[in-house]
Amino acid sequence: MILNFHGKKALVLGGSCDLALTLAAAMMEAGIYPLLTFRNEEGQKKIAERLSPGGGSYGACYLDFGERDSLASLLAQGGDEIDFVVDFVQGDFEGYVAAADEARVYQYFNDNVSFRAELLKKVARIMVKRKKGRFVFISSVAAGRTNPGQGFYAAAKLASEALYRNLGLELGRKGITAVTLRPSYIRAGRGKAYLEAHGDEALRLVPTGRFLTESEVAETILFLLSESAGGFNATELTMDGGLTACK
């Protein structure tokens, strides 16, 4: 396996979530310099608390999806040397399609889809110049199998998956590839609260009889960034212990 990451730089979007921080620590250990984005002071503090004690080298930068000025300053800080993008960003939106507030719907898709498209365009152009780059989008099994109330979340995820898929098929010849990972239940982030309330019920549905761990998902993402995983392009991989294969 080719897992040589030394000297690479990764832009980690949504860098203050638990999974991103686990990934960032693994990246630093592997020789990758992660530049993590946060959207508020709390996120900035969380990144510092988790990563500073390790003594490794990382960066943190403000980015709020939907706020275009923050994108310009991120790209100024990120420079022209982005090798990888790992995208964890996803706003919350629970509500029935027939009950949702219209203004909130417009805002949600502006922030989670249109803004993402602008970001991908700009980062992809940096990668085109360098003739190499790898995107990993962290989606969710909920993109394919939703519960009531998850329609907008799933729609934004599916739209974003489509953007990444097309990046991979449009730029693959130029050395730039993209893959989406759809993990299922993880005891981290917004999944943690859900599993505390519905854990036993959810566990019965998973053929492996266990939930994913943060470290195994982080390791999978690292593998997806490696040269050995370059054949996974313009596609979506489901990591759910068999959950969505069940009737």
Add this chain to the structure above:
Amino acid sequence: MDILAESTKILADILDIEGREITPETYLIRELGAESIDLLELSVAINSRFNIEVNDDELFLRTLRLHLRTAAGEGRDAVGYLAEKYPALTVVRIAEILADMGGGPVLRVKDILSYVAWHGKN
């Protein structure tokens, strides 16, 4: 800076056509066979080499037919309307483009040069 020399160097590199003559009159798509992905790479290279913001639709005249339909719909003169949309192009060049549209994609190297020169100044 010699915009023609720099641009032809970029084009030769992207299209892998070193040694082939490229003049301002050369058609990018009709003659050099540039594809969409090549034009994207060209846009990125121009942005980087000449340090100008690039609007791909304007640079590659992608919305030419759309503009013509709009001009016709609004009863506007086509040349005057296109001159507003493509400020880097001269009226003479726009008239030439309109006369040439039946032959296929009209984009020539000189259109790229005009874009770079105009946006470099403005």
